[in-house]
C-alpha cells in the first residue's frame with residue numbers, strides 16, 4: 001500500500017517557556033516537532049528553556065506555510081498563533097504600540113476601542129426584529 005504523507009496536517013503552535021508570555025510561532029505537524037524546531041534553531045533567548053511548552057492553536061490556518069518558525073510576526077498574529085505583538089506599528093494610527101488582530105487588521109487598543117464604538121453605534125441604529133415562536 002502506498003501511503004501519502006498528508007500535507008494538511010500542518011498545525012500552528014505557540015512555543016513558549018513555561019510561565020512566560022513571550023514565545024515563537026511555529027508550523028509543525030506535532031508539538032514534539034514544534035519544540036524540536038525551536039531547540040534546533042539556536043534562537044532561544046538566554047534563560048532556562050528546560051520546560052518548554054508547545055500550545056497547538058487549533059484555529060490557526062497554516063496549510064500554506066512551510067514547516068518551521070513563522071518569521072513574520074504580523075502574519076503569525078493575523079493567523080492567530082500570536083495573541084498580541086509588543087511595540088508594533090498599528091494599521092490605523094501607525095504608532096508602535098501593543099497590537100492585536102481585530103477583524104483581520106493589526107490594531108492597538110485605542111484604535112480597537114474607536115472601531116468598536118463605531119461598530120456598536122451603527123449596529124444599534126438599525127431596527128431590531130424580534131422573532132417569536134408560537
Ligand SMILES: [Zn+2]
Nearest residue numbers: 090093108111
Ligand atoms: Zn492605533
